[in-house]
Amino acid sequence: MNKSPKTLDEKMIVAQSGDAKIYSEVLQEISILARKIISARVNKKDDIEDIIQEILISVHKSRHTYDGARPFKPWVRAIISFRLNDYFRKYYKTADKEYVDYDSVSEQLFEPSSQENVTFNGYDRELINKALANLPEKQRNIVKLMKIEGYTAKEVADQLGMSISAVKVSAHRSYKKLKDELEKLIA
């Protein structure tokens, strides 16, 4: 009678020879290991699940490259970090796009819709003031200085003792927050 494999290394060798049951066990164990590693670095639950699934598919595709003479965990960890890096690369690429979107949020909010500049693109000034009041003080100041009083990012940076890039980043976040607050008020 064949001795049943106990360690992950032994199980993978058996799985490579085509044992579906053992292979399923290997994948289960990999998903547990991957979850432990990914959860420490990624917060979003859905994303964690997506990465685990990507890893399982990658393990499946590359299972012929595992050499039974070497420990299994470094092999699978290499795949986990490869897919995790892939995720972060895509994540930050998308984050860059969102960064650009904040500009359009600012345009949407502050493009004057009438010559008197009484309303901001359909939003009532009173409503804007209410929404502004819900913003943290620092964000509120930056929005007021840049969009209501018309200071440039450099001037705001000088006034508040911040770097220009920090002002810009904070401004983008503030516009997004302001838009959310406005939507809440309208609803």
Added chain:
Amino acid sequence: MTKETNKLIEELSKNIESVKIFSPFKLFLIWGISLIAVALFMVFVVRREDLWLKLQSGSFFSEIMFAFATGLFGALAASWLATPDVKQQKWVIWLPFLSLTFLMMLVAYQVVIQPVNITESDFGIGCAVDIFIFIMIPAVILLFILRKAASTHNILSSVVAVISVASFGYLCSRLICPNDILEHLILWHYLPILLVAIIAAFIGAKVLKW
């Protein structure tokens, strides 16, 4: 674990078949033997007329040996890098860079000790074409084989594979071209190699992505 992940595991393990294990050593062996065979063919069949005489010169001999070593080490590193965990011997990656550094130092030394006048260079488009063929054909074959494995370092993998084929191209061009004038070497050997290597490495990085 979510339902989707469980379902995926079930699907992946459902119709599993036994796999043929990828051997980086075997790939290196095939690549190394091909390299030696082509180099021997160059030496004994299409060699430059003064090859035996040239080999007696220390600097030329060292140049050939370093190019050969870089080709072999590059193939070794590319084969090892084809597995996700680099066969758990990451030090192998440094070997081609080490021998390439020596080769570059040797070439740089020749450039320093000889006066260079590019305008007086012989026209040598034939050498550039030879180099293109010597590099591109092996590069395509090597990248195609590497693609069947699963490298988790696609850029590095592509770079070392290209270092291997580029030094192989360099070696072949030095074994068959009788022109040792530095201007000719820079214009028609080094520059084409650099150009083709950059293009190949760029394509390789894309090809090896999985």
